[in-house]
Amino acid sequence: MVRLNNLQKEYKGFKLNVSLEIPEGCVTGLIGRNGAGKTTTIKSILGLVKPTAGEIEVFGKAPVELTAKEKQQIGVALSESGFCMIFTIEDVIKVLKASYEDFNEDEFRNKCTAQSLPFDKQIKDFSSGMKAKLRVLTAMSHKAKLLILDEPTAGLDVIARNDILALIRKYLEEDPTRSIIISSHISSDLEGLCDDIYMINDGKIILHEDTDRLLGNYGLIKVSSEEFETLDKKYIVASQKDRFSVTCLTSEKQFYIDNYPKTVIENAHIDDIIVLMLDTSKEG
Amino acid sequence: MKGLMIKDFRIIMNQKRFIVLYLFIALILSFSMDHTFIVSYVPMVSTILALSTISYDYNDNGLSFIMTLPNKPGDYAVAKYIFSMLSVTFMWLVSILLQIIAIMIQKTDVATSEVIMTDALMLPMFLLILAVMLPIELKYSPEKARVVLFIIFGLVMLIVLGGKSIAESLSSSGIVNVEKIVAGFQNINGSVLVIAAYAVCIIVLSISMMISIRIMQNKEF
Amino acid sequence: MKIIINNTSMVPVYEQLMDQIKQEIIGGGLKEGDALPSVRNLAGELKISALTVKKAYDKLEEDGFTVTVHGKGSYVAATDIPLALEARRKAVEEEFSEAVSKARSAGLEDDEIREILEILLEDS
Incomplete structure (x- = not known):
């Protein structure tokens, strides 16, 4: 559905160069620090910024060449941009109805009510949780085949985040051919949702793995400095020394479970992976 | 594109208080001033409102989201033109109606052909203002x-x-013989002038x- | 159907899923012809990646427990449950026999071995 081939974009002091692919029916996570390039990548996919070099394909075409009808299949939620602040939900409904053929007004109303969104207030008077929910519901309101969500849960408390993730899961269940690109710096949200994850840092992809492998095969190994010297590094991806021990990231924890039975081995979460990988790439 | 125009309409509808105030002022002024004033005032407000939709779009970075709606990038511009032209034209017609009411109530004597020509020239003037302002607002903030x-x-x-007093002072200072120019204009058939104005307007x-x-x-x- | 995933376990999630579904099938909770939840549905409920569920479903099919009809979903296969059960019983018997020989060669008496077994059974 979406393919980026050596997409390059240059700004002052920042250079993006990424390649990625999102097949049909796939939920892909884009994770990275603030300023790493997530939003630039997403804006490139949407045709909001134009590449300096490289190819972008969405539904087989360059984003700027998509017809208005093809764009109906894309649902978007941007983190810092949405409907006019003086709009109420009624205004939003009128605009969505006039824009999207497959907009389902009753369903949208019901979902807004279910999420306790106020119908009589202007968006500028919404809480940040409400604004975020409105953006996500807007993206999902017209049966789009491709959802592009830029930091949909940023700045929200855990309950609001869970509400939004639940909405996204339900959306996927309704039609398994739908694809989602979701960017975030809250990796726990992505762990329970995405099929695969791209880690982006400083404008480059530093890791691309199936979530299943990240959670099932990756692991953290904690050893002393001496043990680290003699450790078989075949599957060690990164390591971090501190005063009392060395923490290693492995992509095959079963190997170390089998061969180093007495060693402390833990499941790795995406946050751990990020910290260890970025630490290495700093030195590297 | 329909969605974009509905959006602009809703933006204006959300400024009801502003609109009511201006129409109120219009009504008061129309009875206290020269009745040609209405036909310049009301479309002027409409032009400002139409252009204000661009400000609202640009606020809070909203333009990024708007461009993800199912339209081609050029559609945003086209929708703005259609919307502003339609709303200014509509308000121009409303103002003529108000003018007729004001004239009837005030029972003033009216040089009908002059009024018709002034009114007819108002619309192209405002459309030309739009034609100049829209690209500037879209390109710059x-x-x-x-x-x-x-x-x-x-x-x-x-x-x-x-206008009149400026023309008189210009003539008396000898810089420009405004009377001659005006006379020259009056020699041109009024309807030709109007048609020319509209033609220029369409081209621009x-x-x-x-x-x-x-x-x-x-x-x- | 009951499925409980232990996120802190070293056993990969897809394996836990596989085992638990197998248990349901063997235990009769899932009968022949029953439909398994759709991949997306199960992934959403368990809050895990759809690929993980797909992996488990694929392996279940490989082992003969389920049959996947393309476009429709996965169904419990007409496996010979008694045979599968029998095979598992045999495997368990073998492991017991190994444990017993180890215990005996460590010098344990039969009564002590029974005691250990009792304690273990009580604990779980």
């Missing part, structure tokens, strides 16, 4: 463009209200719209 807008409106108001609007479409296609959001 609405805030910067607003300064240009106020200068233009200042000039328009000056001409409409003080078309060029302006093409420029605006280009601006939106090349912009980054």
Whole structure:
């Protein structure tokens, strides 16, 4: 559905160069620090910024060449941009109805009510949780085949985040051919949702793995400095020394479970992976 | 594109208080002032409102999201033109209605052909203002463009209200013989002048719209 | 159907899923012809990646427990449950026999071995 081939974009002091692919029916996570390039990548996919070099394909075409009808299949939620602040939900409904053929007004109303969104207030008077929910519901309101969500849960408390993730899961269940690109710096949200994850840092992809492998095969190994010297590094991806021990990231924890039975081995979460990988790439 | 125009309509509807105030002022002024004033005042408000939709779009980075709606980039420009032309034309018709009511109530004597011609020339004037302002507002930020807008409106108001006295002072100072120019204009058949005005208007609007479409296609959001 | 995923376990999630579904099938909770939840549905409920569920479903099919009809979903296969059960019983018997020989060669008496077994059974 979406393919980026050596997409390059240059700004002052920042250079993006990424390649990625999102097949049909796939939920892909884009994770990275603030300023790493997530939003630039997403804006490139949407045709909001134009590449300096490289190819972008969405539904087989360059984003700027998509017809208005093809764009109906894309649902978007941007983190810092949405409907006019003086709009109420009624205004939003009128605009969505006039824009999207497959907009389902009753369903949208019901979902807004279910999420306790106020119908009589202007968006500028919404809480940040409400604004975020409105953006996500807007993206999902017209049966789009491709959802592009830029930091949909940023700045929200855990309950609001869970509400939004639940909405996204339900959306996927309704039609398994739908694809989602979701960017975030809250990796726990992505762990329970995405099929695969791209880690982006400083404008480059530093890791691309199936979530299943990240959670099932990756692991953290904690050893002393001496043990680290003699450790078989075949599957060690990164390591971090501190005063009392060395923490290693492995992509095959079963190997170390089998061969180093007495060693402390833990499941790795995406946050751990990020910290260890970025630490290495700093030195590297 | 329909969605974009509905959006603009809803933006204006959300400014009801502003609109009511201005219409109220219009009603009061129309009874206390020269009745030609209405036909310049009401479309002026409409032009300002139409252009204000661009400010609202640009606020809070909203343009990025708007461009993800199912439209081609140029559609944003086209929708703005259609919307503003329609709303200014509509308000121009409303103002003529108000003018007729004011004339009937005031029972003033009216040089009908002169009034018709002045009214008829008002519309192209405002459409030309749109044609100039729209590309400027789209290319540069609405805030910067607003300064240009106020200068233009200042000039328009000056001409409409003080046209006669300016003309007289210009003539008496000998710089320009305004009377000769005006006489020259009056020699031209009135309807030819009006037709020419509308023709120029259409041409300028078309060029302006093409420029605006280009601006939106090349912009980054 | 009951499925409980232990996120802190070293056993990969897809394996836990596989085992638990197998248990349901063997235990009769899932009968022949019953439909398994759709991949997306199960992934959403368990809050895990759809690929993980797909992996488990694929392996279940490989082992003969389920049959996937393309476009429709996965169904419990007409496996010979007694045979599968029998095979598992045999495997358990073998492991017991190994444990017993180890215990005996460590010098444990039969009564002590029974005691250990009792304690283990009580604990779980």
